[in-house]
Amino acid sequence: MASGEETIVIAGAGSIGCYAGGCLALAGRSVILLARPRVEAALRQEGLRVTDLEGRDRTIKPDALVVTADPAAALPKADTILVTVKSGVTQEMAALIAAHARPDAVVVSLQNGVDNADRLRAMLPARRVLAGMVPFNVVQSPDGEMPLRVHRASDGTVMIEDGEGGLAALLGVDGFAVETHADMKAVLWGKLLMNLNNALVALSGLPLADELADRRWRLILAGQIDEALVAMKASRIEPARIAGLRPALLPKVLRLPDWLFKLLARRMLAIDPEARSSMWDDLQRGRATEIDDLQGAIQRLAEKAGTPAPLVVRIMTLVRKAEQEKRGSPGLAPGAVTAGMVV
CATH class of the missing domain: 3.40.50.720 (NAD(P)-binding Rossmann-like Domain)
Incomplete structure (x- = not known):
């Protein structure tokens, strides 16, 4: 060309x-x-x-x-x-x-x-x-x-x-x-794992760097990724590395204490302070989000594989509620997202 x-x-x-x-x-x-x-x-x-x-x-x-x-x-x-x-x-x-x-x-x-x-x-x-x-x-x-x-x-x-x-x-x-x-299939499934965080930025209203720096939010992301990896393994899908990490290690890194995460995950935290997610932007503008193509893809995979994904489903429910209310980001705290759940 x-x-x-x-x-x-x-x-x-x-x-x-x-x-x-x-x-x-x-x-x-x-x-x-x-x-x-x-x-x-x-x-x-x-x-x-x-x-x-x-x-x-x-x-x-x-x-x-x-x-x-x-x-x-x-x-x-x-x-x-x-x-x-x-x-x-x-x-x-x-x-x-x-x-x-x-x-x-x-x-x-x-x-x-x-x-x-x-x-x-x-x-x-x-x-x-x-x-x-x-x-x-x-x-x-x-x-x-x-x-x-x-x-x-x-x-x-x-x-x-x-x-x-x-x-x-x-x-x-x-x-x-x-x-x-x-192998774009592996690349896309690998990216989807990190894109599960888009909804957490949208629900919290926090800049991406601030949200990722808070272990309480990372625990929720790690829980979703755990559910996704179980469904992927059952479906024989092998996602590509994320930020240099094997996908299986990602939940472990996300669960580290804040000080250690900041030390070891510099590449993941190389984000402009103003960055948020496109899903946050969609809520702010009163538009439909891509929740059905992010968490929804994991939910469908888990249902087909017969594996549990309660946290993914909970996040989907909260985002859909925010879409319907058309008031922008609901500004939820981590505890409000996981109320009644073990993360």
């Missing part, structure tokens, strides 16, 4: 999509951002500011961005489509791709959860669909801040499924490192 000739469409320019598209545009790639009308209006008005944990602070002027809310205007031009929508609208985006994109366009899922690439493949059977994984957290500026800013608040390398020559070189740019991986 020759980067100067390929057009990349970001199918769902929210936080992750704007960050990926911004980095690619800054590197000279041909990028079209397919965004919701609110984001489209903000980008057309003042452009896009892209910042990160390492201190980069770059701005793209409005006239240097190609952005639209019309799938019919963006998707037919795509050589590569990066799907960055929330899991709940994967099938909707797949239908738009089927209706408007060229048959030879390569589709890459850069979404949370473990089965979005499979959902895309089911609806796009004649197309090349690749799984991908974004390991880092991106924070979007509050409504009204101009220019709209997307800030990468943790680090890591984006992984994409091997098999499409030149794609990693096309997508890998300054601030957005990309590598291929031969």
